[in-house]
Amino acid sequence: RKEVEQDPGPFNVPEGATVAFNCTYSNSASQSFFWYRQDCRKEPKLLMSVYSSGNEDGRFTAQLNRASQYISLLIRDSKLSDSATYLCVVILTTGNQFYFGTGTSLTVIP
Amino acid sequence: GAGVSQSPSNKVTEKGKDVELRCDPISGHTALYWYRQRLGQGLEFLIYFQGNSAPDKSGLPSDRFSAERTGESVSTLTIQRTQQEDSAVYLCASSMPLAGGLNEQFFGPGTRLTVL
Numbered sequence: 001r002k003e004v005e006q007d008p009g010p011f012n013v014p015e016g017a018t019v020a021f022n023c024t025y026s027n028s029a030s031q032s033f034f035w036y037r038q039d040c041r042k043e044p045k046l047l048m049s050v051y052s053s054g055n056e057d058g059r060f061t062a063q064l065n066r067a068s069q070y071i072s073l074l075i076r077d078s079k080l081s082d083s084a085t086y087l088c089v090v091i092l093t094t095g096n097q098f099y100f101g102t103g104t105s106l107t108v109i110p
Numbered sequence: 111g112a113g114v115s116q117s118p119s120n121k122v123t124e125k126g127k128d129v130e131l132r133c134d135p136i137s138g139h140t141a142l143y144w145y146r147q148r149l150g151q152g153l154e155f156l157i158y159f160q161g162n163s164a165p166d167k168s169g170l171p172s173d174r175f176s177a178e179r180t181g182e183s184v185s186t187l188t189i190q191r192t193q194q195e196d197s198a199v200y201l202c203a204s205s206m207p208l209a210g211g212l213n214e215q216f217f218g219p220g221t222r223l224t225v226l
Contacts, residue, residue: 034214042219043201043217043218043219043220044153044201044217045217046214046215046216049214087152087153097155097158097166097169098143098155098215099155100145100152100153100155101152102151102152103152
């Protein structure tokens, strides 16, 4: 079983829409969580960390549900520039690895 | 400041040849990771270096793959006797671990390897 699973999409939404992605993780020893963004043919870049209490950064809201072992990313008022692949990342309390999901593709349509 | 750099940006090689990919991490970052990303796929962990500790090589797919790091600076990933299945983007990332945990990774632009 994969450490991290994401719905690959694609999600095609109109400008201004609200869209949410979920990511599930298999290991309850998971310690830290991130969302990364990867533009086409570019390297991944950190979008935001995910804190236990949930956190917001502008139009982006990240939440963690430890009981159900998933994290979510909510994007409000989608912009064309939000079109990208969104990768969730999990780090275990033991070991050195960042476990990346395969990514969810988002296209915001004019 | 300078980010993670990788070279070459593109490499085309013939099946059976050896290739060497280079990564220059952000200065002061003690942790360095190599990943492989095939077209349309997620990131596949290859190897991890942390300071002077023994590297975590658990992700290397075969003994044709090896990597070295000089102290806390440059790293090279070597693929011997390349196969067409090795075609992918090879990404390097560096990080400064925090006490008690791992910190954000900063990625280089990657090396796009094509094996003919």
